Amino acid sequence: MHRSRTRLSWHAGRKQVAGKYARYAPRLIGYAILAAALIFIVVGIATAHEYSSNGVTVAHPWARATPGGTNISGAFLEMKAAARHRDRLVGARSPGAGAVELHSRIMESGAAKMRRVDAIALKAGASSVILKPGGYHLMLTDLPAPLKEGDLLKLTLVFEKAGEIEVEATVEPVAAMGPHGFDQQPGTAPKPTGAHNH
Numbered sequence: 001m002h003r004s005r006t007r008l009s010w011h012a013g014r015k016q017v018a019g020k021y022a023r024y025a026p027r028l029i030g031y032a033i034l035a036a037a038l039i040f041i042v043v044g045i046a047t048a049h050e051y052s053s054n055g056v057t058v059a060h061p062w063a064r065a066t067p068g069g070t071n072i073s074g075a076f077l078e079m080k081a082a083a084r085h086r087d088r089l090v091g092a093r094s095p096g097a098g099a100v101e102l103h104s105r106i107m108e109s110g111a112a113k114m115r116r117v118d119a120i121a122l123k124a125g126a127s128s129v130i131l132k133p134g135g136y137h138l139m140l141t142d143l144p145a146p147l148k149e150g151d152l153l154k155l156t157l158v159f160e161k162a163g164e165i166e167v168e169a170t171v172e173p174v175a176a177m178g179p180h181g182f183d184q185q186p187g188t189a190p191k192p193t194g195a196h197n198h
């Protein structure tokens with residue numbers, strides 16, 4: 001009873017606002033500006049999902065959630081070396097995976113294959129190297145527990161010169177192509193039309 005009475009008075013209040021719309025317009029504009037500011041802050045937080053240490057910056061690390069019964073997954077990120085700092089990613093590990101390997105994806109006689117690589121090079125001051133689905137990635141194997149969407153996965157990245165950089169990868173949906181609602185790794189240039197989708 002109490003609840004429905006509250007709702008009635010709320011409706012009455014709404015009618016009043018609608019009737020005197022002009023008078024309330026400045027306040028509504030204020031709310032709109034506030035909402036825009038909040039969106040800006042949230043996007044800002046997503047953009048700031050990066051880690052810098054000893055001349056290397058790692059941005060937007062994420063991993064794919066695992067469907068039931070799967071104990072492997074992939075992790076993706078962007079990395080960049082500062083001017084006059086040349087480096088190589090030479091390894092990675094995670095408490096959430098038995099092993100983490102560096103993989104590349106190559107086309108071999110018409111089929112996409114993954115291949116383990118020893119290192120992924122970073123040129124000094126160059127644009128980001130992108131690890132993404134269908135390209136370079138971190139292969140997570142022997143997961144002790146499934147990765148669930150919304151979890152944070154600790155990853156330690158080992159660079160030849162910069163040393164170890166610890167990051168937290170967000171766990172995104174099973175078929176995600178990018179982090180935090182992006183449809184691709186944010187640093188990726190848009191695909192040229194007609195590009196092969198691997």
Ligand SMILES: [Cu+2]
Nearest residue numbers: 103114137139
């Ligand atoms: Cu792989």
